[in-house]
Amino acid sequence: MRKGQYQFVTGFLFIPVALYLVFVIWPYIQTIGYSLTDWKGQSQTFSFVGLDNYVALFQDDVFLGAVWHNILFLVFIPVITILLALFFAFMVNAGGRSRAGGVAGVSGSKFYKVVYFFPQVLSLAILAVLFGAVYRSDTGGMLNGLLLKLGLIDAAEPIEWLNEPDFVLWALMAVVVWHGVGFYLVLFSAAMQSIPRDIYEAALIDGAGRAQSFFRITLPLLWDSVQTAWVYLGIVAMDMFVLVSTMTSGDYGGGPDHHSETMSTVMMRNFLYFGKSGYACAMGVVMLLLTLIVSVVTLRATRRERLEF
Amino acid sequence: MTAPIQKSDASPAAGPGEGSVPRQRAARTAHPPAPGPAREGVVLNVFSHGFLAVWALLIVLPLLWLVLSSFKTDSQIAGSAFGWPSNWSLDVFGRAWNKGIGDYFVNTVIVLVFSVPLTMLFGSMAAYVLARYQFWGNRVIYYFFVAGAMFPVFLALVPLFFMVKMLGMLNSYQGLILVYVAYSMPFTVFFMHSFFRTLPTAVFEAAILDGASHTRAFFQVMLPMAKPGLLSVGIFNTLGQWNQFVLPTVLMQPQSGDDPERYVLTQGLIQLQQQQGYETDLPVLFAGVTIAMIPMLVVYLSFQRQVQAGLTSATLK
DSSP, rough: OHHHEEEEEHHHHHHHHHHHHIIHHHHHHHHHHHHHHHHHSSSSSOOOOOEEEHHHHTTOOHHHHHHHHHHHHHHHHHHHHHHHHHHHHHHHOOHHHHHHTTTOOTTTTHHHHHHHHHHHSHHHHHHHHHHHHOSSSSSTTTHHHHHHHTTTTTSSSSOOEEEEEHHHHHHHHHHHHHHHHHHHHHHHHHHHHTOOOOHHHHHHHHHHHHHIIIIIIIIIHHHHHHHHHHHHHHHHHHHHHHHHHHHHSSSSSSSSSSTTOHHHHHIIIIIISOOHHHHHHHHHHHHHHHHHHHHHHHHHHHHHOOOOO | OOOHHHHHHTOSSSSSGGGHHHHHHHHHHHOOOOOOHHHHHHOOOOHHOOOOOHHHHHHHHHHHHHHHHHOOOOHHHOOTOOOOOOOTTTHHHHHIIIIIIIHHHHHHHHHHHHHHHHHHHHHHHHHHHHOOOOTTTTTHHHHHHGGGGGGGGGGGGHEEEEEEHTTTOTTOOHHHHHHHHHHHHHHHHHHHHHHHHHOHHHHHHHHHHTOOOOHHIIIIIIHTTTHHHHHHHHHHHHHHTTTHHHHHHHHOOOOTTTOOOOOHHHHHHHHHHHHHHHHHHHHHHHHHHHOOOHHHHHHHHHHHHHHHHHHHHHHHH
């Protein structure tokens, strides 16, 4: 490479790399360092405390409860979202009337995709307000109003969706699923359309039914996308900050009585409300480790022979 | 099966699904459908339309219900969920705008007007150099950019707050702009990198032979050729930055009593939600959400093909 090119390359890389270093990489690295201190955040004085923060974390019932809730999210959010998305994607792409045994998509498939995808472009803050209204604890809430119309609840005792320890996690999960299904439908749909029709036709000639062709052809060929979806939904399940902090009670959410706490809300409360910066950093590191473990485990557990077509 | 039904059926929606249409049309003219499988097809068709329609209603109804609620009175909202609104006046939108939504909206626009173009510019510059020039450390820098997408933002929040504070940019537009640009780098570099790799070299070489400098070749030849990629990433970044909540929550808090409130729209909505809980003016909150939803709806409907394609390819790659 000639000298002018070096200058050009350096010139083009300088600002992006500098910005990225200062605001992303350096804070990431600093977090690990601060997590070993008793830093309170207000002053620059702090002392090295070794692994004390981590030891404290494993005795912090609120945080352990939060980890447990994240694990529940981690199990249920991907399973429910992916199953629904696969089901709808199959309906959209293969649920139409068949002619001469061929497999066809439903009419209006484009319309469905446009509508289903819409929640994905709304911010989580909008969803928080929307579902805050849907889950209202009086009869003015959409869900309670509906149950009242159906005669399933008594007007005097509506259900407090977000204040019932037994319901709150499921109510939050429903929002995430509502938000995500359309996106994964479009993702799976795109993958389904890239499967050559010849494979289906060959299977049809061999006498395969719809169910068989779905489980024997579509699903195995879709596996890469399902795997990707699982990793992304796993990351969503590890986060959950916006919905929990805005929809549930308590400072930065987590109510009632820590029943909807997640790692992110405990961390933000410790950082912004209690000012325990070092302790919050330790939580950040634990979140990182768990996220990495989840990604690696998912990729390993779902690994299949890659099919070329 | 009667002919008209089949006819209406022979024109499924346009779009990616249309690849299968000609073949089936041909198949139908050649062999009329056998009664057995056809009936099964009809059952399945009704069944699938049924399920698809139910989910479509589940998406649309809560949103419509919310928009309608902004035309209700406060006591109507608390009373019954499905009363028909009585207060058909657009005043409530003006009230929501003055209650802060207007300011939050303007704050968000100010930030995005700078952060999105800067993200695109810096992201493309880095991606271009990494994709098309061989130099020592190329791979390292590329992976260094892409790795950022793997880590949860919460890992960085505490030091990021103090970094921005040290630079004196807490609760300032320029602070949030720089942070947005930095956190959008992984995806932008990743996406544009693969895009620049696919562009033909011949045009670039012609430009260089004609005496253009490398910088000029980038801005006048390569960047215009990358327009489709830029559009996808641009939409993605606009949506992502418009909807960002965690970063402004940490960085855009008034630091002292006389500091101006520079909340962005997502923060402002939550703020309004908390206020309206005490002041009991819920129609204003719902009107605020409607105002916040409209630009997204417009962008989405005008670019829905690119939005879907952009987000899908972002995930798959």
